[in-house]
Each structure stands twice: as structure tokens, then as C-alpha cells.
Amino acid sequence: MKRKLVSLLLVGAMVLAMVGCSNGGSSDSGSGDDAGSADTKTEEPAADEGNTATETADTSGLADKDYDTGYQPKKDTYKIYCTYKLVHDWYDAIEVGVKGAVEDMKAKGVTIDYEWYAPVGADANDQVNSIETAVGQGYDMILVDVNQESLTEPAVKTAIDNGVKVGLFASADLPNSGRSFFVGNNDNYGDGASIAEAVCEKMKEDGKKQIAFLSGTIGATSHEDRLQAFKDTVEKYPDIEVVDEQRDDDMVENAISITEAWLQAYPDLGGILCNNMSNPVGACQAVADAGKAGQIVIGGMDHDLRTLNYLADGTLYVACIQNCYDMGYKAIYEAVRVIDGEAPTQDVTDVGSSLAFKDDAQTYIDLLFSK
Secondary structure: OOOOHHHHHHHHHHHHHHHHHHOOOOOEOOOOOOHHHOEEEEOOOOOOOOOOHHHHOOOOOOOOOOOOOOOOOOOOEEEEEEEOOOOOHHHHHHHHHHHHHHHHHHHOOOEEEEEEEOOOOOOHHHHHHHHHHHHOOOOOEEEEOOOEHHHHHHHHHHHHHOOOEEEEEEOOOOOOOOOOOEEEOOOHHHHHHHHHHHHHHHHHHHOOOEEEEEEOOOOEHHHHHHHHHHHHHHOOOOOOEEEEEEEOOOOHHHHHHHHHHHHHHOOOOOEEEEOOOOHHHHHHHHHHHOOOOOOOEEEEEOOOHHHHHHHHHOOOOEEEEEOHHHHHHHHHHHHHHHHOOOOOOOOEEEOOEEEEOHHHHHHHHHHHHOO
């Protein structure tokens, strides 16, 4: 079983309290050629609020109760540029954590001036351009969710060579890049293996023998790691045949079309493995529309409401849900420490993930999406 369902439920309480802040409009879809086109979020410190971190920091919503929020920043204002793979609900959930940290810093009398940028569609070249442009704009730190290692790593190194501190967050680390820290899910391969094992065991139990892989963006490190884990895990089940592997480019519509084609080409298809947040939605919709809900064992990633509803009704068999809140929250805290010249709390902060099944679905829905 993947890690800490209970911790995800704790984080859900904070996300519930703040989810209205994350819906719509928080991610800018402008061109990465101009880092200034990103959304700028300046939070002014509230007057006359507490003088010490222990007096003012509210850690009640953190999944990790042991995380040290007692650090007192050395400056009044910090300017941070955040760039990630694409505009997507998954990143909205991460920004909820960013906003939680910003609010904590406000209570300390500190302003966090951050920009939150991604292209509408995953584009590694756009990310490189945005990093290069941000270097000359006076940021204290650039936070990067790596799109494609081979393209993003040189840009990270160049930024560091130009005197800009870089931290990495969310889905992929570049440990040899000179980055200051990584905060995120550091076991994408493990997540993929856990999903695949759960699906294959269920297929074995049900006597199903054909499986297909639905993947996201070519070159995206987290997607490639999970896909490799799918392949390695399924190889351990000699009675299960991989009939096809397709990419949907993180688009639900593409996932629907691909799955519809599979249902026609492989009438005995017994399982589908999905490696991002979008493709289980599309796969489940196509399967449900074909009247085959519950007949094909589907496993996928994360906490889209549609995914959780499909989990609740049995169309989706298993979901691996990442702790997005802590990715954003801890990235800001670690950034402030490093900007101040202090060492990060940890070189790598792994926020973890959990497998969720049908019986878990309503709990997640209530915590994350109830008004």
C-alpha cells in the first residue's frame, strides 16, 4: 500500500478551507517568451500581527505536523518566480499550498511576491524561455517543476551560473544541476509500480489478460518514470499481454478517443494503466459511455473530481493521489530559507502519495470538494 492515506486526509482539510482560491484564473496561459506575462501575486503583510513564528504560524492544516514552520525570515519582501509544466487543475492544488505559505509569511510581517506561470499546453521550450527571461528580472529565486530534463536542466544551470538561486518542486528532481533543493513526489516510479501492481492483481483475480498503457507527455520525467514502472511491473505477470501504448498529451479529449479505439480493436481488453491526472478521466468516460464500467480494471493518478467520482462508482479501480498542498507550501518555506543564505530543511523533501480505492473515494470528495 502506498503511503499515508491519513496524511492526505489531513491535508484535505486545509485544501477544503482554501479551495475557492485555487479554482480558475490562478495560472496564466500567456507566452513563455515573456516571464512578465505570468500572474503576479503580491501579498502585503497584515499590520500589527504577531512578532514570532511560533505565535503566528498556523500549521493546523499541514499533512506533516512535524514540519518546521518556526523559521523567522530575515527580509521583509521576497520575490519568487514559479514555472511549471502546463495550466492544469493539479497545479491549482499546488498553488493552494503556495498561498497557505504566503499567508503564514504575511502573519510574520513578510511579503511574498510570487509569479505563477505555465503555458496552456506542455512545452519544454516554453519553460526554458521563461527561465531564461526570469533570470534578468530581479527574482530572489526561481522555482521550477521540470518539464523535460534534457532541455530544462541546462536552463537551470545557466540561471545558477548567473547568480539566481533555483529550487525544484512537484514532479521531478535534477540532483546534479546545482539546484538548492527539491520539494515534491520523489518516487514517481514507485507510484507507477503501485498502480500497476494493484491493477494486475485485480486482473489476475478476474482472469483478464489484455492491458493497455495510456501515457501523457513525451519526455515529462514523472510520466516517463511511471510508464517505465508500468512496463516493468506488468512483465512480472506472464499471463497479461500489453496490447498497445498511446500518448494523449495530457488532454482528456485525446484520452477518450484513444480508449474508444481500443475498445473497438481489443474487445477483450481487461485493464488500462494511466500515468497522469487527465488520462484516467478520459479512459473512464470512454469505458462508461461504452457500457463497460467495472468490466475493465483502470488505474490512474490524482484527485480530479471526475476521477474521484469514477472511483466512487467503480469505473476506476485505483487512484494514486499525491500530496499537492505540501508541494507548494514547503517549496515557499524552503525558498525563503535558501534566499536568506540558510541551508534548506532537507536537500530532498518527499511529500508522498497514497493509493485510494472505491471505499476511500467519498472521503476525498467530501474533504476536497464539498462547499
